[in-house]
Amino acid sequence: MLVERYQHRVVRVAMAVVHNLDDALELAQETFVRAYENLAKFESRSSLSTWLYRIAANLAIDFRRREGRHTVLRGEEGEIELNRLPSERGNSFAETARNELNQRLNKALKELTPEHRAVILLREVEGLSYDEIGDILQCPRGTVMSRLHYARNRLRGILKDVDKD
Amino acid sequence: MTSCGEVRLLLGPFDDGELEPNEMEDVAFHVVGCGECKAALEDYRALGVALRSVVTVPPLDNFAQAVTARLAPRRIPVGARVAQWWNSIGRLASVIEFAGVAAATAVLTLLIAGPDVRKFVTHRAENTAVSFKAGATTPARPVQAIASAGPGVANTNRNVAAADGKLAAADVNLANVDDQGKIEAASDLQEIVSELGAGHSPSVAVWNEPRTDTTVVWVPDQR
Numbered sequence: 001m002l003v004e005r006y007q008h009r010v011v012r013v014a015m016a017v018v019h020n021l022d023d024a025l026e027l028a029q030e031t032f033v034r035a036y037e038n039l040a041k042f043e044s045r046s047s048l049s050t051w052l053y054r055i056a057a058n059l060a061i062d063f064r065r066r067e068g069r070h071t072v073l074r075g076e077e078g079e080i081e082l083n084r085l086p087s088e089r090g091n092s093f094a095e096t097a098r099n100e101l102n103q104r105l106n107k108a109l110k111e112l113t114p115e116h117r118a119v120i121l122l123r124e125v126e127g128l129s130y131d132e133i134g135d136i137l138q139c140p141r142g143t144v145m146s147r148l149h150y151a152r153n154r155l156r157g158i159l160k161d162v163d164k165d
Numbered sequence: 166m167t168s169c170g171e172v173r174l175l176l177g178p179f180d181d182g183e184l185e186p187n188e189m190e191d192v193a194f195h196v197v198g199c200g201e202c203k204a205a206l207e208d209y210r211a212l213g214v215a216l217r218s219v220v221t222v223p224p225l226d227n228f229a230q231a232v233t234a235r236l237a238p239r240r241i242p243v244g245a246r247v248a249q250w251w252n253s254i255g256r257l258a259s260v261i262e263f264a265g266v267a268a269a270t271a272v273l274t275l276l277i278a279g280p281d282v283r284k285f286v287t288h289r290a291e292n293t294a295v296s297f298k299a300g301a302t303t304p305a306r307p308v309q310a311i312a313s314a315g316p317g318v319a320n321t322n323r324n325v326a327a328a329d330g331k332l333a334a335a336d337v338n339l340a341n342v343d344d345q346g347k348i349e350a351a352s353d354l355q356e357i358v359s360e361l362g363a364g365h366s367p368s369v370a371v372w373n374e375p376r377t378d379t380t381v382v383w384v385p386d387q388r
Contacts (some may be wrong), residue, residue: 004228011222032232043185102219109219123181124213125220130183148177156208159215 003032006052009126013053013136016121017060017114027063030057046135053128054136057118064114079118101159108158112151119144120151169195169202176206180213350376358383 010031015024034055035042040049042051109117118137124129128136137144172195178184179192196203354374361370361383370383 001230007228007232008222011225011228012220015220015222021223028228029232029235033235035279036236037235098218100252101215105219121216121220124216130178130181139250145183146177149174152177152209152212155212155216156205159208159212 002035002048006049007032007047010052010056012126013056013118013122014060016118016125017057018063019110019114019117023063024060027059028056030059034059038068050132050135053132054121056059057136058138060118061114105155108155112154115139116147116151116154119147120155122149169199172196172199172202173205174200177209180206322380350374354381361385 007028011021011024011028014027014029014031015021018024018027031052035052042048047056096127109121112120115137119133122133123130130148134141135146168298172192175184175188175192176196179196182189184192196206211363369385371380373380
Protein backbone atom coordinates (compact mmCIF):
# COMPACT_ATOMS: atom_id res chain seq x y z
CA MET A 1 0.00 0.00 0.00
CA LEU A 2 1.20 3.48 -0.82
CA VAL A 3 0.88 4.71 2.75
CA GLU A 4 2.92 1.88 4.22
CA ARG A 5 5.62 2.36 1.65
CA TYR A 6 6.16 6.07 2.21
CA GLN A 7 4.89 6.71 5.74
CA HIS A 8 8.28 6.78 7.48
CA ARG A 9 9.87 9.22 5.09
CA VAL A 10 6.81 11.44 4.94
CA VAL A 11 6.77 11.60 8.74
CA ARG A 12 10.48 12.42 8.81
CA VAL A 13 10.07 15.17 6.21
CA ALA A 14 7.31 16.72 8.28
CA MET A 15 9.41 16.29 11.40
CA ALA A 16 12.36 17.96 9.74
CA VAL A 17 10.26 21.12 9.56
CA VAL A 18 8.08 21.02 12.66
CA HIS A 19 10.48 19.13 14.92
CA ASN A 20 7.70 17.46 16.85
CA LEU A 21 6.46 13.90 16.41
CA ASP A 22 2.79 14.44 17.19
CA ASP A 23 2.52 17.35 14.79
CA ALA A 24 4.55 15.43 12.21
CA LEU A 25 2.21 12.42 12.45
CA GLU A 26 -0.83 14.61 12.04
CA LEU A 27 0.74 16.39 9.07
CA ALA A 28 1.79 13.08 7.51
CA GLN A 29 -1.77 11.81 7.68
CA GLU A 30 -2.97 15.02 6.11
CA THR A 31 -0.31 14.57 3.43
CA PHE A 32 -1.74 11.23 2.35
CA VAL A 33 -5.28 12.56 2.42
CA ARG A 34 -4.27 15.50 0.21
CA ALA A 35 -2.37 13.17 -2.11
CA TYR A 36 -5.43 10.94 -2.43
CA GLU A 37 -7.66 13.90 -3.21
CA ASN A 38 -5.24 15.34 -5.75
CA LEU A 39 -3.95 12.16 -7.34
CA ALA A 40 -5.45 13.21 -10.67
CA LYS A 41 -3.27 16.34 -10.62
CA PHE A 42 -0.07 14.37 -10.14
CA GLU A 43 2.20 14.86 -13.13
CA SER A 44 5.05 12.47 -13.69
CA ARG A 45 7.56 15.32 -14.02
CA SER A 46 8.77 14.38 -10.56
CA SER A 47 8.63 11.05 -8.80
CA LEU A 48 5.70 10.11 -6.63
CA SER A 49 7.90 10.19 -3.54
CA THR A 50 9.13 13.73 -4.28
CA TRP A 51 5.54 14.80 -4.85
CA LEU A 52 4.52 13.34 -1.49
CA TYR A 53 7.46 14.95 0.32
CA ARG A 54 6.61 18.29 -1.26
CA ILE A 55 3.05 18.07 0.02
CA ALA A 56 4.37 17.13 3.46
CA ALA A 57 6.94 19.95 3.48
CA ASN A 58 4.38 22.53 2.32
CA LEU A 59 1.89 21.44 4.95
CA ALA A 60 4.60 21.54 7.63
CA ILE A 61 5.88 24.95 6.57
CA ASP A 62 2.33 26.31 6.54
CA PHE A 63 1.81 24.78 9.95
CA ARG A 64 4.96 26.45 11.24
CA ARG A 65 3.88 29.80 9.82
CA ARG A 66 0.54 29.50 11.53
CA GLU A 67 2.22 28.56 14.79
CA GLY A 68 4.83 31.30 14.50
CA ARG A 69 8.24 30.97 12.89
CA HIS A 70 10.26 30.55 16.04
CA THR A 71 7.73 29.15 18.44
CA VAL A 72 9.41 27.20 21.20
CA LEU A 73 8.39 23.57 21.14
CA ARG A 74 5.65 22.64 23.51
CA GLY A 75 7.25 21.30 26.67
CA GLU A 76 9.85 18.63 26.20
CA GLU A 77 7.96 16.57 23.59
CA GLY A 78 10.32 17.36 20.78
CA GLU A 79 13.39 16.36 22.66
CA ILE A 80 11.73 13.28 24.04
CA GLU A 81 10.80 12.06 20.58
CA LEU A 82 14.13 12.88 19.05
CA ASN A 83 15.99 11.10 21.80
CA ARG A 84 14.39 7.75 21.18
CA LEU A 85 17.64 5.99 20.63
CA PRO A 86 18.35 2.36 21.13
CA SER A 87 20.21 2.29 24.42
CA GLU A 88 21.85 -0.43 26.39
CA ARG A 89 21.17 -0.90 30.05
CA GLY A 90 23.47 0.88 32.43
CA ASN A 91 24.87 4.33 32.14
CA SER A 92 28.30 4.00 30.62
CA PHE A 93 30.56 6.93 29.95
CA ALA A 94 29.99 6.54 26.21
CA GLU A 95 26.25 6.58 26.65
CA THR A 96 26.38 9.66 28.82
CA ALA A 97 28.48 11.43 26.22
CA ARG A 98 26.09 10.36 23.50
CA ASN A 99 23.08 11.59 25.43
CA GLU A 100 24.78 14.90 25.98
CA LEU A 101 25.55 15.16 22.28
CA ASN A 102 21.95 14.34 21.42
CA GLN A 103 20.62 16.96 23.79
CA ARG A 104 22.93 19.59 22.40
CA LEU A 105 22.12 18.66 18.84
CA ASN A 106 18.41 18.80 19.57
CA LYS A 107 18.83 22.18 21.15
CA ALA A 108 20.83 23.41 18.20
CA LEU A 109 18.29 22.00 15.75
CA LYS A 110 15.50 23.78 17.59
CA GLU A 111 17.37 27.03 17.30
CA LEU A 112 17.61 26.72 13.53
CA THR A 113 14.85 28.16 11.45
CA PRO A 114 12.45 25.55 10.01
CA GLU A 115 13.94 26.17 6.55
CA HIS A 116 17.52 25.52 7.70
CA ARG A 117 16.49 22.53 9.77
CA ALA A 118 14.49 21.06 6.93
CA VAL A 119 17.36 21.42 4.48
CA ILE A 120 19.99 19.77 6.68
CA LEU A 121 17.71 16.94 7.81
CA LEU A 122 16.49 16.22 4.30
CA ARG A 123 20.12 16.03 3.20
CA GLU A 124 21.79 14.25 6.09
CA VAL A 125 18.97 12.01 7.30
CA GLU A 126 16.94 11.43 4.15
CA GLY A 127 19.91 11.57 1.78
CA LEU A 128 18.06 13.65 -0.80
CA SER A 129 19.95 15.48 -3.53
CA TYR A 130 20.09 19.28 -3.65
CA ASP A 131 17.73 19.29 -6.62
CA GLU A 132 15.22 17.09 -4.80
CA ILE A 133 15.41 19.30 -1.72
CA GLY A 134 14.92 22.38 -3.87
CA ASP A 135 11.97 20.69 -5.53
CA ILE A 136 10.37 19.75 -2.22
CA LEU A 137 10.96 23.09 -0.50
CA GLN A 138 10.42 25.00 -3.73
CA CYS A 139 13.59 27.02 -3.58
CA PRO A 140 16.59 27.29 -5.93
CA ARG A 141 19.56 24.96 -5.69
CA GLY A 142 21.79 27.89 -4.62
CA THR A 143 19.50 28.55 -1.68
CA VAL A 144 19.70 24.90 -0.68
CA MET A 145 23.52 25.13 -0.75
CA SER A 146 23.72 28.30 1.30
CA ARG A 147 21.20 27.05 3.88
CA LEU A 148 23.10 23.80 4.21
CA HIS A 149 26.38 25.64 4.67
CA TYR A 150 24.90 27.80 7.39
CA ALA A 151 23.20 24.91 9.22
CA ARG A 152 26.28 22.71 9.07
CA ASN A 153 28.51 25.38 10.52
CA ARG A 154 26.07 26.06 13.34
CA LEU A 155 25.77 22.39 14.25
CA ARG A 156 29.46 21.72 13.74
CA GLY A 157 30.20 24.15 16.56
CA ILE A 158 28.01 22.06 18.89
CA LEU A 159 29.90 18.91 18.04
CA LYS A 160 33.27 20.57 18.65
CA ASP A 161 32.13 21.86 22.04
CA VAL A 162 31.07 18.36 23.07
CA ASP A 163 34.43 16.99 21.97
CA LYS A 164 36.26 19.63 24.04
CA ASP A 165 34.19 18.83 27.13
CA MET B 166 41.49 27.54 -6.32
CA THR B 167 43.77 27.67 -3.29
CA SER B 168 41.91 29.80 -0.77
CA CYS B 169 40.66 27.92 2.29
CA GLY B 170 37.66 30.29 2.42
CA GLU B 171 36.54 29.26 -1.04
CA VAL B 172 37.12 25.60 -0.33
CA ARG B 173 35.18 25.72 2.96
CA LEU B 174 32.10 26.89 1.07
CA LEU B 175 32.37 23.85 -1.15
CA LEU B 176 33.24 21.21 1.46
CA GLY B 177 29.61 20.28 2.12
CA PRO B 178 28.66 19.95 -1.56
CA PHE B 179 31.96 18.12 -2.09
CA ASP B 180 31.03 15.55 0.54
CA ASP B 181 27.53 15.32 -0.91
CA GLY B 182 28.90 14.76 -4.43
CA GLU B 183 27.05 17.81 -5.70
CA LEU B 184 29.94 19.68 -7.35
CA GLU B 185 31.00 19.74 -10.97
CA PRO B 186 33.82 17.30 -11.79
CA ASN B 187 36.45 20.05 -12.05
CA GLU B 188 35.36 21.51 -8.69
CA MET B 189 35.46 18.07 -7.09
CA GLU B 190 39.01 17.71 -8.32
CA ASP B 191 40.07 21.14 -7.03
CA VAL B 192 38.58 20.57 -3.58
CA ALA B 193 40.07 17.07 -3.35
CA PHE B 194 43.55 18.38 -4.16
CA HIS B 195 43.19 21.18 -1.63
CA VAL B 196 41.91 18.94 1.18
CA VAL B 197 44.81 16.53 0.73
CA GLY B 198 47.27 19.33 1.37
CA CYS B 199 45.35 21.36 3.99
CA GLY B 200 44.93 20.00 7.50
CA GLU B 201 42.31 22.55 8.59
CA CYS B 202 40.04 21.93 5.64
CA LYS B 203 40.50 18.19 6.06
CA ALA B 204 39.43 18.50 9.71
CA ALA B 205 36.39 20.59 8.71
CA LEU B 206 35.39 17.91 6.20
CA GLU B 207 35.66 15.23 8.89
CA ASP B 208 33.49 17.37 11.18
CA TYR B 209 30.80 17.58 8.50
CA ARG B 210 30.86 13.81 8.14
CA ALA B 211 30.64 13.30 11.89
CA LEU B 212 27.73 15.73 12.02
CA GLY B 213 25.87 13.68 9.42
CA VAL B 214 26.37 10.51 11.45
CA ALA B 215 25.21 12.25 14.65
CA LEU B 216 22.08 13.64 13.00
CA ARG B 217 21.14 10.26 11.60
CA SER B 218 21.40 8.75 15.05
CA VAL B 219 19.42 11.53 16.72
CA VAL B 220 16.52 11.88 14.33
CA THR B 221 14.68 8.62 14.55
CA VAL B 222 11.03 7.94 14.03
CA PRO B 223 9.42 5.35 16.27
CA PRO B 224 7.46 2.46 14.74
CA LEU B 225 4.36 3.86 13.09
CA ASP B 226 1.85 1.37 14.40
CA ASN B 227 -1.66 1.90 13.06
CA PHE B 228 -0.58 4.88 10.99
CA ALA B 229 -1.86 3.32 7.76
CA GLN B 230 -5.15 2.41 9.44
CA ALA B 231 -5.51 5.98 10.68
CA VAL B 232 -5.00 7.30 7.15
CA THR B 233 -7.48 4.75 5.78
CA ALA B 234 -10.01 5.84 8.39
CA ARG B 235 -9.61 9.45 7.34
CA LEU B 236 -10.01 8.52 3.69
CA ALA B 237 -13.08 6.37 4.28
CA PRO B 238 -15.67 9.19 4.20
CA ARG B 239 -14.12 10.43 0.94
CA ARG B 240 -14.38 7.09 -0.78
CA ILE B 241 -17.13 6.43 -3.26
CA PRO B 242 -19.72 4.02 -1.82
CA VAL B 243 -19.74 0.50 -3.26
CA GLY B 244 -23.19 1.03 -4.78
CA ALA B 245 -22.03 4.13 -6.63
CA ARG B 246 -18.91 2.33 -7.83
CA VAL B 247 -21.02 -0.57 -9.14
CA ALA B 248 -23.28 1.92 -10.90
CA GLN B 249 -20.25 3.60 -12.48
CA TRP B 250 -18.92 0.22 -13.60
CA TRP B 251 -22.31 -0.75 -15.01
CA ASN B 252 -22.56 2.53 -16.91
CA SER B 253 -19.11 2.07 -18.41
CA ILE B 254 -20.06 -1.49 -19.47
CA GLY B 255 -23.28 -0.07 -20.94
CA ARG B 256 -21.35 2.46 -23.02
CA LEU B 257 -19.07 -0.27 -24.31
CA ALA B 258 -22.07 -2.47 -25.13
CA SER B 259 -23.63 0.38 -27.14
CA VAL B 260 -20.49 0.70 -29.24
CA ILE B 261 -20.35 -3.06 -29.84
CA GLU B 262 -24.06 -3.11 -30.69
CA PHE B 263 -23.70 -0.29 -33.22
CA ALA B 264 -20.70 -1.97 -34.85
CA GLY B 265 -22.63 -5.26 -35.10
CA VAL B 266 -25.64 -3.64 -36.71
CA ALA B 267 -23.41 -1.83 -39.20
CA ALA B 268 -21.61 -5.06 -40.13
CA ALA B 269 -24.88 -6.97 -40.51
CA THR B 270 -26.31 -4.24 -42.73
CA ALA B 271 -23.23 -4.32 -44.93
CA VAL B 272 -23.43 -8.12 -45.31
CA LEU B 273 -27.14 -8.05 -46.14
CA THR B 274 -26.62 -5.28 -48.68
CA LEU B 275 -23.94 -7.30 -50.39
CA LEU B 276 -26.08 -10.42 -50.44
CA ILE B 277 -29.17 -8.69 -51.80
CA ALA B 278 -27.66 -6.19 -54.18
CA GLY B 279 -24.51 -8.15 -55.05
CA PRO B 280 -25.69 -9.71 -58.34
CA ASP B 281 -27.11 -6.42 -59.60
CA VAL B 282 -23.93 -4.60 -58.70
CA ARG B 283 -21.86 -7.26 -60.44
CA LYS B 284 -24.12 -7.03 -63.49
CA PHE B 285 -23.82 -3.27 -63.59
CA VAL B 286 -20.03 -3.43 -63.36
CA THR B 287 -19.82 -6.12 -66.03
CA HIS B 288 -22.05 -4.18 -68.37
CA ARG B 289 -19.94 -1.10 -67.90
CA ALA B 290 -16.74 -3.03 -68.60
CA GLU B 291 -18.12 -4.42 -71.82
CA ASN B 292 -19.13 -1.05 -73.16
CA THR B 293 -16.16 0.87 -72.07
CA ALA B 294 -12.85 0.82 -73.77
CA VAL B 295 -10.42 1.44 -71.00
CA SER B 296 -7.58 3.13 -72.62
CA PHE B 297 -5.07 5.59 -71.49
CA LYS B 298 -1.68 6.61 -72.44
CA ALA B 299 0.98 6.53 -69.79
CA GLY B 300 0.99 9.84 -67.99
CA ALA B 301 -2.04 11.16 -69.86
CA THR B 302 -5.11 12.45 -68.06
CA THR B 303 -7.53 12.32 -70.96
CA PRO B 304 -10.58 10.14 -70.51
CA ALA B 305 -10.82 6.73 -72.10
CA ARG B 306 -11.72 6.62 -75.74
CA PRO B 307 -13.86 3.96 -77.37
CA VAL B 308 -12.18 1.28 -79.44
CA GLN B 309 -13.95 2.50 -82.53
CA ALA B 310 -12.22 5.83 -82.24
CA ILE B 311 -8.86 4.14 -81.89
CA ALA B 312 -9.53 2.13 -85.01
CA SER B 313 -9.43 5.25 -87.12
CA ALA B 314 -6.02 6.25 -85.95
CA GLY B 315 -4.20 4.70 -88.90
CA PRO B 316 -3.68 1.53 -90.92
CA GLY B 317 -1.25 -0.07 -88.47
CA VAL B 318 -3.41 0.72 -85.54
CA ALA B 319 -6.53 -0.42 -87.31
CA ASN B 320 -4.83 -3.71 -87.98
CA THR B 321 -3.94 -4.00 -84.37
CA ASN B 322 -7.50 -3.31 -83.26
CA ARG B 323 -8.96 -5.71 -85.76
CA ASN B 324 -6.74 -8.38 -84.29
CA VAL B 325 -7.87 -7.37 -80.88
CA ALA B 326 -11.45 -7.54 -81.97
CA ALA B 327 -10.84 -11.03 -83.28
CA ALA B 328 -9.91 -12.00 -79.75
CA ASP B 329 -13.56 -11.51 -78.76
CA GLY B 330 -13.15 -7.94 -77.80
CA LYS B 331 -11.13 -8.97 -74.77
CA LEU B 332 -8.77 -6.16 -75.24
CA ALA B 333 -9.99 -2.86 -74.06
CA ALA B 334 -6.94 -1.03 -74.88
CA ALA B 335 -4.70 1.56 -75.98
CA ASP B 336 -4.57 5.12 -76.87
CA VAL B 337 -2.19 3.75 -79.40
CA ASN B 338 -0.37 6.68 -80.76
CA LEU B 339 1.79 5.17 -83.42
CA ALA B 340 2.16 8.26 -85.51
CA ASN B 341 5.82 8.61 -84.71
CA VAL B 342 6.69 4.97 -84.84
CA ASP B 343 8.20 3.55 -88.02
CA ASP B 344 6.31 0.93 -89.99
CA GLN B 345 8.53 -1.92 -88.89
CA GLY B 346 7.92 -0.96 -85.29
CA LYS B 347 4.16 -0.84 -85.86
CA ILE B 348 4.16 -4.24 -87.45
CA GLU B 349 6.21 -5.77 -84.69
CA ALA B 350 4.11 -4.11 -81.97
CA ALA B 351 0.86 -5.25 -83.59
CA SER B 352 2.20 -8.77 -83.99
CA ASP B 353 3.31 -8.98 -80.37
CA LEU B 354 0.04 -7.50 -79.17
CA GLN B 355 -1.92 -10.07 -81.07
CA GLU B 356 0.21 -12.84 -79.64
CA ILE B 357 -0.28 -11.58 -76.09
CA VAL B 358 -4.01 -11.14 -76.51
CA SER B 359 -4.32 -14.63 -77.96
CA GLU B 360 -2.46 -16.04 -75.01
CA LEU B 361 -4.62 -14.12 -72.56
CA GLY B 362 -7.77 -15.20 -74.35
CA ALA B 363 -6.68 -18.84 -74.16
CA GLY B 364 -7.55 -18.80 -70.47
CA HIS B 365 -4.06 -18.89 -68.94
CA SER B 366 -4.36 -15.39 -67.68
CA PRO B 367 -5.44 -13.40 -64.68
CA SER B 368 -8.71 -11.55 -64.61
CA VAL B 369 -7.09 -8.25 -65.57
CA ALA B 370 -3.72 -7.65 -67.20
CA VAL B 371 -1.79 -4.39 -67.51
CA TRP B 372 1.50 -3.92 -69.28
CA ASN B 373 3.57 -1.28 -71.03
CA GLU B 374 4.29 -1.38 -74.73
CA PRO B 375 7.56 0.58 -74.96
CA ARG B 376 7.67 0.76 -78.76
CA THR B 377 4.38 2.61 -78.80
CA ASP B 378 4.81 4.29 -75.44
CA THR B 379 1.48 2.82 -74.39
CA THR B 380 -0.01 1.23 -71.32
CA VAL B 381 -2.30 -1.62 -72.30
CA VAL B 382 -5.11 -2.82 -70.05
CA TRP B 383 -6.66 -6.19 -70.83
CA VAL B 384 -10.06 -7.02 -69.37
CA PRO B 385 -11.58 -10.48 -69.93
CA ASP B 386 -14.78 -10.87 -71.82
CA GLN B 387 -17.65 -10.90 -69.30
CA ARG B 388 -20.28 -12.18 -71.70
